[in-house]
Amino acid sequence: MNKEGTLYTVVFIFIVSFAFVFLLSMTNQATIERVRLNEEIARQSAVLSAMGVEATTVEEIREEFARIASDEEEGLFAGRIDGRTVYAKEMSGSGLWGGIFGFLAVTADIQTFVGIEIVDDNETPGLGGRINEPWFKEQFESQRIPDDGITVRAGEADPERGIVDGITGATATSNAMQSIINRTVEQFRSPEIRARLEELAAQLASGGEV
Amino acid sequence: MSDVDTRPGAILKNNLWTSNPIFMQVLGICSALAVTNLLTNTAIMTIGVTFVTGFSNLTVSLLKKFMPRKVRMMVQTLIIAFYVIIVDIVLKAYLPEISRNLGPYVGLIITNCIIMGRAEAFAQSNDPIPSLWDGVTSGLGYMGVLMVIAVFRELLGFGTLFGFQILPDAFVPWTIMVMPPSAFFLLGIIIWVGKAAMNREGAPA
Numbered sequence: 333m334n335k336e337g338t339l340y341t342v343v344f345i346f347i348v349s350f351a352f353v354f355l356l357s358m359t360n361q362a363t364i365e366r367v368r369l370n371e372e373i374a375r376q377s378a379v380l381s382a383m384g385v386e387a388t389t390v391e392e393i394r395e396e397f398a399r400i401a402s403d404e405e406e407g408l409f410a411g412r413i414d415g416r417t418v419y420a421k422e423m424s425g426s427g428l429w430g431g432i433f434g435f436l437a438v439t440a441d442i443q444t445f446v447g448i449e450i451v452d453d454n455e456t457p458g459l460g461g462r463i464n465e466p467w468f469k470e471q472f473e474s475q476r477i478p479d480d481g482i483t484v485r486a487g488e489a490d491p492e493r494g495i496v497d498g499i500t501g502a503t504a505t506s507n508a509m510q511s512i513i514n515r516t517v518e519q520f521r522s523p524e525i526r527a528r529l530e531e532l533a534a535q536l537a538s539g540g541e542v
Numbered sequence: 543m544s545d546v547d548t549r550p551g552a553i554l555k556n557n558l559w560t561s562n563p564i565f566m567q568v569l570g571i572c573s574a575l576a577v578t579n580l581l582t583n584t585a586i587m588t589i590g591v592t593f594v595t596g597f598s599n600l601t602v603s604l605l606k607k608f609m610p611r612k613v614r615m616m617v618q619t620l621i622i623a624f625y626v627i628i629v630d631i632v633l634k635a636y637l638p639e640i641s642r643n644l645g646p647y648v649g650l651i652i653t654n655c656i657i658m659g660r661a662e663a664f665a666q667s668n669d670p671i672p673s674l675w676d677g678v679t680s681g682l683g684y685m686g687v688l689m690v691i692a693v694f695r696e697l698l699g700f701g702t703l704f705g706f707q708i709l710p711d712a713f714v715p716w717t718i719m720v721m722p723p724s725a726f727f728l729l730g731i732i733i734w735v736g737k738a739a740m741n742r743e744g745a746p747a
Contacts, residue, residue: 335608335610336610336611336612340610341610341612341613344608344609344610344613345613345616345617348605348617348620349620352620352621352624355624356624356627356628359628359631360631363631363632363634363635366635366636367631367634367635367638370634370635370638371638374638452642454645456720456721458579458699458700458717458720458721459717459720459721500717501717
């Protein structure tokens with residue numbers, strides 16, 4: 333058979349493509365469950381971390397997460413942490429290079445932040461990417477939420493006036509965080525979401541199945 | 543068939559030094575700029591590249607007898623993409639944290655010119671075992687330069703190495719080191735130093 337002929341070429345390409353794609357789907361199939369599990373754990377761990385619950389190992393995360401009421405479809409969560417009710421909600425929006433995705437937790441009266449956690453972002457590593465660093469996230473713990481929203485601005489931190497420290501050299505990311513957080517707070521305050529969160533909290537109180 | 547010296551020692555020296563893919567051929571520098579601000583990320587990324595270069599070279603060499611010439615580049619790309627996706631899947635399943643940090647750059651290994659360059663220049667005309675060795679050493683040449691860049695960038699940009707604090711707290715990190723342009727400066731300096739050292743050895747520059 334002529335190696336440079338059309339028929340041989342087509343058959344060759346077909347066999348090679350088939351073989352490699354087949355091997356890839358095998359590998360993918362073999363690890364798909366693990367990948368899904370990793371994503372689920374990362375998500376649960378982020379919700380807990382936003383709510384201020386400490387859990388590091390996979391078992392701890394599973395155990396603690398089982399204690400909070402969740403509506404996965406809406407991305408809403410309610411938990412009783414240290415005797416008070418805490419709500420958490422998915423937050424997302426656009427950053428500088430791509431989407432920012434995470435969770436925001438607030439007290440039941442939606443007057444104070446409990447914490448934030450970032451699950452995924454595409455910000456510049458070392459600049460905008462520093463929104464993942466503890467000092468940035470810790471600023472939100474017990475920060476009062478002003479009526480007109482918080483302000484994220486580098487070098488002007490003033491918790492009294494609802495200004496948290498932003499990131500020098502990453503103004504776009506700081507602004508993005510500000511608008512994502514403020515938008516999520518507004519969503520928290522919308523009647524439907526509040527009602528759903530109160531339902532979740534009621535499930536917690538009654539100890540009913542979640 | 544080729545005039546390339548295929549003794550293992552010669553390949554090693556060639557790929558690590560005299561025709562190092564980064565600082566002599568200046569190939570694959572997009573990822574050199576993107577992933578070198580943290581040592582851990584750089585290490586994982588370059589191990590991935592080494593793995594892909596090695597095995598795609600091996601596979602290309604094994605298949606070369608059956609490959610019609612006009613589609614050989616298509617097949618090489620297919621093989622490279624195959625190994626890159628394997629690396630991506632393994633990272634997602636076993637090192638999810640690092641997979642998140644590297645983000646799109648793992649997929650972009652496919653476009654790394656070193657890999658296709660070696661497949662075309664070496665594996666296409668040499669036996670499987672030397673090809674594997676050539677791929678691995680090319681990857682190591684890439685790793686060597688990137689790790690040097692990453693040491694400077696992480697140390698000066700964050701004051702840490704592999705995430706451990708090295709410089710005192712009083713040290714003010716150089717923001718520029720975290721940004722891609724600093725990799726250009728460092729790469730330029732490395733090429734300069736490398737060439738100067740080579741000239742001293744008397745090799746043709």
